[in-house]
Amino acid sequence: MRHTKKYFFLFIILWAGCIAHAQKFTAAVSKNKVSVGEVFQLDFSINASGKNFIPPSFAEFSVYSGPNQSTSMQIINGSMSQSITLSYYLTPKKEGNLTIGPATITVGNNTLQSNSISIEATKGSSNQSSQSQTNNRATNASSEQQSSSENLFARTSVSKSKVFAGEQIMVIHKVYTRMNLKGFQDVKFPSYNGFWTQEVARTTQYDVTQENIDGVQYSVVEIKKAFLFAQRSGKIEIEPMVVQCIVREKSGKRNDPFEQFFGNDPFFGFNSYKDVAHTVKSNSIIIDVESLPESGKPVDFPGAVGNFSIHAVIDKENVKANDGINIKITISGKGNLKLIDAPKIICPNEFETYDPKTTENISVTANGVAGSKTFEYLLIPRHEGVYKIHPQDFAYFDPSKKIYISLPAKEFTITVEKGIGNSNATPIASTVAKEDVKLLSNDIRYIKTGNNRLTKSEDYFFGTPLFWTGFVISPLLFLAFMLLRREHIKRNSNQILVKMRTANKLANKQLAKAKESMGTNDKETFFVNVLTALYDYAGNKMNIPVAELSKEKMVASFQNKNTSSETIAELVKLLDECEFARYAPGLQSGNLQEVYDRAAGIITKLESEVA
Amino acid sequence: MKHLLTILTLFFFSLLVHASEPIVQLDSANSAYSKGDFEDASQQYEEILKSGFVSFEVYYNLGNTYYKLGKYGKGILYYEKAKKLAPYDEDVLFNLKLANQQTVDKIEPLPKFFLNEWWENLTNMKSEKTWAMRSIISFGVCFFFLGLFFVTKNVFTKQLGFWLTIVFFAFSIGSFLISKSSYNKLLDHNTAIVQSFTTEVKNAPSITGKKLFILHEGAKVSTSEASDEWIKIEVSADKVGWVKRADLESI
Numbered sequence: 073m074r075h076t077k078k079y080f081f082l083f084i085i086l087w088a089g090c091i092a093h094a095q096k097f098t099a100a101v102s103k104n105k106v107s108v109g110e111v112f113q114l115d116f117s118i119n120a121s122g123k124n125f126i127p128p129s130f131a132e133f134s135v136y137s138g139p140n141q142s143t144s145m146q147i148i149n150g151s152m153s154q155s156i157t158l159s160y161y162l163t164p165k166k167e168g169n170l171t172i173g174p175a176t177i178t179v180g181n182n183t184l185q186s187n188s189i190s191i192e193a194t195k196g197s198s199n200q201s202s203q204s205q206t207n208n209r210a211t212n213a214s215s216e217q218q219s220s221s222e223n224l225f226a227r228t229s230v231s232k233s234k235v236f237a238g239e240q241i242m243v244i245h246k247v248y249t250r251m252n253l254k255g256f257q258d259v260k261f262p263s264y265n266g267f268w269t270q271e272v273a274r275t276t277q278y279d280v281t282q283e284n285i286d287g288v289q290y291s292v293v294e295i296k297k298a299f300l301f302a303q304r305s306g307k308i309e310i311e312p313m314v315v316q317c318i319v320r321e322k323s324g325k326r327n328d329p330f331e332q333f334f335g336n337d338p339f340f341g342f343n344s345y346k347d348v349a350h351t352v353k354s355n356s357i358i359i360d361v362e363s364l365p366e367s368g369k370p371v372d373f374p375g376a377v378g379n380f381s382i383h384a385v386i387d388k389e390n391v392k393a394n395d396g397i398n399i400k401i402t403i404s405g406k407g408n409l410k411l412i413d414a415p416k417i418i419c420p421n422e423f424e425t426y427d428p429k430t431t432e433n434i435s436v437t438a439n440g441v442a443g444s445k446t447f448e449y450l451l452i453p454r455h456e457g458v459y460k461i462h463p464q465d466f467a468y469f470d471p472s473k474k475i476y477i478s479l480p481a482k483e484f485t486i487t488v489e490k491g492i493g494n495s496n497a498t499p500i501a502s503t504v505a506k507e508d509v510k511l512l513s514n515d516i517r518y519i520k521t522g523n524n525r526l527t528k529s530e531d532y533f534f535g536t537p538l539f540w541t542g543f544v545i546s547p548l549l550f551l552a553f554m555l556l557r558r559e560h561i562k563r564n565s566n567q568i569l570v571k572m573r574t575a576n577k578l579a580n581k582q583l584a585k586a587k588e589s590m591g592t593n594d595k596e597t598f599f600v601n602v603l604t605a606l607y608d609y610a611g612n613k614m615n616i617p618v619a620e621l622s623k624e625k626m627v628a629s630f631q632n633k634n635t636s637s638e639t640i641a642e643l644v645k646l647l648d649e650c651e652f653a654r655y656a657p658g659l660q661s662g663n664l665q666e667v668y669d670r671a672a673g674i675i676t677k678l679e680s681e682v683a
Numbered sequence: 684m685k686h687l688l689t690i691l692t693l694f695f696f697s698l699l700v701h702a703s704e705p706i707v708q709l710d711s712a713n714s715a716y717s718k719g720d721f722e723d724a725s726q727q728y729e730e731i732l733k734s735g736f737v738s739f740e741v742y743y744n745l746g747n748t749y750y751k752l753g754k755y756g757k758g759i760l761y762y763e764k765a766k767k768l769a770p771y772d773e774d775v776l777f778n779l780k781l782a783n784q785q786t787v788d789k790i791e792p793l794p795k796f797f798l799n800e801w802w803e804n805l806t807n808m809k810s811e812k813t814w815a816m817r818s819i820i821s822f823g824v825c826f827f828f829l830g831l832f833f834v835t836k837n838v839f840t841k842q843l844g845f846w847l848t849i850v851f852f853a854f855s856i857g858s859f860l861i862s863k864s865s866y867n868k869l870l871d872h873n874t875a876i877v878q879s880f881t882t883e884v885k886n887a888p889s890i891t892g893k894k895l896f897i898l899h900e901g902a903k904v905s906t907s908e909a910s911d912e913w914i915k916i917e918v919s920a921d922k923v924g925w926v927k928r929a930d931l932e933s934i
């Protein structure tokens with residue numbers, strides 16, 4: 073009983089859930105699988121005051137009791153609500169699928185119709201067929217034990233069991249009950265291996281709804297709702313959920329006739345209750361995940377699956393160099409937003425780019441995962457110019473159409489002006505590092521094609537006869553040159569000697585000619601002959617070429633040869649006299665002999681003095 | 684004098700032996716290379732070499748084709764041969780370096796004494812032929828100045844002739860020595876490149892010899908003694924042994 077307080081509130085909510093709907097007229101049975109002869113309860117509930125209640129025909133059933141009316145009234149937050157329940161206790165008359173038709177009731181001006189319920193009646197045991205009240209009660213008690221799985225079970229359901237990788241699946245874990253459910257303990261959710269999970273945020277209170285399964289009314293508590301995105305292809309199992317439910321059960325076994333009527337109602341119950349924990353396990357589900365088709369898959373597919381739109385904004389299109397530009401790309405839509413990679417921005421190398429800043433605005437609602445993801449890029453242009461920047465086309469896979477959809481992104485044209493400070497110190501040079509020429513591949517250099525020169529192999533020059541000849545030639549040439557030169561000198565000197573030796577003889581010959589002309593008294597010829605004799609002698613003796621022969625040269629040469637100055641003076645005097653006499657005829661003839669003797673004398677003297 | 688001139692002209696022309704047929708083949712080999720048909724190019728280059736003609740370009744191009752064919756051992760061999768003829772060609776050195784990067788064995792070249800290196804640089808600077816020609820010419824010039832020394836009577840010219848004779852004589856002798864050294868190096872086939880994928884180096888020239896170490900394709904070794912089947916190699920002072928002759932090819 074210590075849980076009573078704890079679960080009291082939940083109980084109120086559960087109860088309120090039954091009646092809180094506006095003008096709802098429903099039919100519900102305590103069980104829809106009964107054996108012939110077994111008694112079950114049929115309730116018609118209305119959450120308003122009605123009249124003209126017309127029950128369905130119970131032709132296939134026998135009515136034990138009813139209609140029994142019960143009214144409940146509640147005031148929650150100042151608003152009053154009431155509900156009226158009409159109960160019948162029925163037992164099927166025969167086996168087979170039987171139907172309880174709809175009942176009608178008039179509320180105000182509206183006539184409401186309840187749902188119809190099908191009952192599966194099976195052949196009853198002999199025990200059950202005996203229509204004794206006690207027996208019936210015993211059967212009821214035993215079936216209550218059995219039916220705890222029928223009255224309390226968990227279910228996992230998915231929105232789709234065949235999906236594409238990345239496509240969203242909604243998974244819901246629910247607990248169905250027809251018992252007095254107080255709460256849950258120890259909920260074990262599946263780990264969703266192979267999925268990326270986005271849970272739907274749940275309020276602290278469990279919502280309770282009514283659900284009709286095969287005509288049986290259940291209170292349904294949704295324990296968890298989540299969206300799954302398959303990460304891989306293949307068959308992936310969603311493991312069962314295991315939950316421990318706390319259920320309030322009667323502990324006493326009084327055969328009070330009121331008990332049938334008041335049932336589990338604690339307000340009117342005279343019974344004592346206890347909380348029992350029942351462990352229920354939901355079904356497991358296998359999801360068949362198909363991988364995204366390869367055909368038509370974009371090269372830079374970012375992994376987006378769902379339905380999206382893209383929007384790109386730039387903060388300014390005219391900037392100065394080194395000023396930042398912000399580009400915002402927003403991807404919004406439904407799908408696996410969180411798994412989308414940042415789209416690349418293709419921009420020239422003159423821009424410095426940074427990793428984008430990502431902000432997400434994703435909400436997970438009952439409708440699915442939706443929202444937007446914003447990528448903020450910072451670009452810094454480093455040089456002036458006009459540049460085109462375009463974000464990469466955004467591609468996603470639409471699982472409903474089973475195609476890839478590519479959304480072209482807007483292209484931006486950016487005009488970059490010269491930045492501040494560029495004019496003076498060229499900060500670009502300091503900020504932009506020079507890059508080495510990168511070697512893309514390391515390969516050998518190309519063959520040589522230009523020079524088509526081939527030589528015989530083993531073609532060496534060193535040590536060949538030709539090589540040695542080269543060395544012999546120059547000394548030979550030198551030797552030849554020296555020998556020739558020596559010969560030449562020798563020959564030259566011989567000629568001089570001869571001349572020197574014959575100088576006297578030649579001079580005497582010349583003098584003899586002069587003596588002849590002295591006989592004929594031809595004075596002019598005489599003096600010419602004497603002069604010639606003297607000059608020739610000097611020229612031959614001193615080895616002076618005729619062209620260079622002059623009186624001064626003669627004197628100098630004789631002086632060099634250490635001739636006595638008297639003889640030289642005598643020679644000069646005679647030469648002067650002869651030259652004078654030659655051009656001045658009128659001198660005595662007697663002088664001719666004297667001149668002749670002097671000339672002969674001088675030549676003899678020179679001959680003896682010049683060694 | 685006339686005979687001498689004829690000999691000299693003949694000598695110069697003999698240095699540039701032109702052979703029309705191998706040149707045609709060289710062109711076709713080069714075009715095969717440029718088309719990427721390295722197999723064909725390598726065969727044609729080999730034929731040129733077989734016909735007795737060489738140039739460092741042929742060696743270099745053949746080295747390139749073997750490199751492209753993935754035969755790095757052969758590639759290195761021909762690059763080394765090209766390097767022997769053109770020791771300072773940038774392309775040869777570059778490609779040889781790349782080819783050496785493909786080899787397995789890391790062989791550090793032994794450090795050289797600086798005088799040796801200096802001498803080597805001198806010998807590598809120009810070919811053996813160039814140095815020989817220089818030697819001959821400067822020998823001739825030396826005699827010219829000697830003649831001048833003898834002939835002239837002017838004291839200054841005489842002195843000039845004397846000193847220049849000595850200078851040119853010294854230069855001639857130097858060039859002669861460099862040429863000789865360069866020539867010896869060309870004749871010297873004491874380096875070889877390992878051609879087989881791996882070769883075992885044994886401590887004796889026989890199959891039963893103990894295995895000392897293993898060399899891989901492209902390794903450069905110095906060779907010395909050789910028997911019919913085995914050759915003695917040296918990688919560094921402490922790594923000496925015998926390998927099968929067939930595994931090596933001399934540069």
